[in-house]
Amino acid sequence: MDLDIKKDLTSNWFKLLQDAFCNDIVELENNKTKFKSTAWKRNQNKDEGGGEYRILKDGKVFDKIGVNFSKVYGKFPKKFQKNILGANKDPRFWASGISVVMHMKNPLIPAMHFNTRFISTTQQWFGGGMDVTPSRKDLIEKKEFHQSLKKMCNRHNKTYYKKYKKWCDEYFYLPHRKEPRGIGGIFFDYKNDNFEKDFEFVRDVGVTFQSLFNKIIRKKLKKKWTSYDKELQYIKRGRYAEFNLLYDRGTKFGLQTGGNVEGILMSLPPLAKWK
Numbered sequence: 001m002d003l004d005i006k007k008d009l010t011s012n013w014f015k016l017l018q019d020a021f022c023n024d025i026v027e028l029e030n031n032k033t034k035f036k037s038t039a040w041k042r043n044q045n046k047d048e049g050g051g052e053y054r055i056l057k058d059g060k061v062f063d064k065i066g067v068n069f070s071k072v073y074g075k076f077p078k079k080f081q082k083n084i085l086g087a088n089k090d091p092r093f094w095a096s097g098i099s100v101v102m103h104m105k106n107p108l109i110p111a112m113h114f115n116t117r118f119i120s121t122t123q124q125w126f127g128g129g130m131d132v133t134p135s136r137k138d139l140i141e142k143k144e145f146h147q148s149l150k151k152m153c154n155r156h157n158k159t160y161y162k163k164y165k166k167w168c169d170e171y172f173y174l175p176h177r178k179e180p181r182g183i184g185g186i187f188f189d190y191k192n193d194n195f196e197k198d199f200e201f202v203r204d205v206g207v208t209f210q211s212l213f214n215k216i217i218r219k220k221l222k223k224k225w226t227s228y229d230k231e232l233q234y235i236k237r238g239r240y241a242e243f244n245l246l247y248d249r250g251t252k253f254g255l256q257t258g259g260n261v262e263g264i265l266m267s268l269p270p271l272a273k274w275k
Contacts (some may be wrong), residue, residue: 001195003120009199010118011071011096017116018069018098018205022054027220033059035067040260041134048074054265057270061217064103070259071096078255085190086121094120096129098206099250102213106148107233108132110141110182111240113267114209116202116252126198127189129164130209130214131153131172133182135236136229141219142183145212149186152208156201174243181243189249203207211258223245237272243270 022035033056041050051070056062072096082085097117104111116128132145146165153161168187173180186205191198244251244267254264 003028003124006118006124006195007094007096007120010202013199013203013206014071014098014116014118015069017210018052018054018067021067021098021100021210024210025056025062025067028061028214028217029056030058033062036258038262040263042072042074042258042260048072048258050261051260053260053266055266059105061105061221062102063105064270066099066142066263068099068103068263068266069097070254072259072265074258077256084121085125086123090122091239095253099267100209103237103269104217104233105222106225107135107229108138108223108225109217110138111237112209112213112216114206114213116205117250118199123192124195125190125192126202128202128205129168129187129189130184130212131168131182131185131187132206133236133240135233141216144269145185145216148208148212152204153186155204156197160188160201161186171249172243174239174247176246177239177242179239181239196266203257231273234271234273235275237269238274241268241272 026034035054035055035056039050039052039160042048048051049072051068053064053066053068055063055064075091076084076087076093081091087093097115100113102112113134114130115145116126150161153164164186165184168184169180169212172182172184172185251264
């Protein structure tokens with residue numbers, strides 16, 4: 001398949017997914033709160049792509065949620081080329097993706113994160129995943145979440161769930177705290193087995209996340225919570241911020257490639273605490 005067709009297919013899908021997620025989120029807010037949308041360019045002086053990030057704050061359901069779409073291209077700075085697959089001899093790249101971070105008003109509903117992307121240098125690959133970060137343990141929710149992910153992965157390859165769950169557990173871990181960020185999920189990168197099959201899997205990851213966030217939120221939307229529950233959420237958000245600023249690969253990639261800073265840092269919670 002022609003590379004330009006691959007780029008069109010993937011970026012169009014990510015944009016479509018942004019619209020679909022935002023429609024569901026506004027519906028969860030009973031259409032009373034809207035996203036603030038910001039379009040941005042990677043380079044103001046020449047065409048190197050850009051994107052759109054949408055942020056909704058202070059809703060009845062969401063304290064803050066960001067849904068970011070990007071499609072950027074250009075050349076990696078020399079100091080980063082050796083760290084990027086396929087960019088050592090040719091610094092040109094193209095990348096598109098969608099990322100979502102949800103911070104909830106109700107502390108009994110976990111924070112949720114999702115992203116998928118397609119990157120092209122002299123090589124091409126998919127990456128992404130999803131994970132959930134509760135501030136209160138809910139073993140039933142954890143079991144159902146992972147069962148859904150396993151079922152989705154098995155539709156494509158019976159080895160995916162175990163492999164991508166392990167990758168997620170190892171990736172979303174805070175070494176300085178010696179603790180995981182949340183209850184895990186799936187994480188994959190450098191996925192380039194077969195474009196058609198890989199893209200089918202990536203689309204299923206997106207549709208599955210849409211189904212899961214609707215299910216998880218609606219189940220706990222009206223559950224009563226206490227000020228103590230909220231304090232626990234603020235502490236957990238501190239851990240979330242630590243991970244994203246210190247270790248997150250997507251944050252580093254976005255900043256290194258001249259991405260929009262506000263869009264990249266949209267993942268940070270509106271309010272967090274440390275003991």
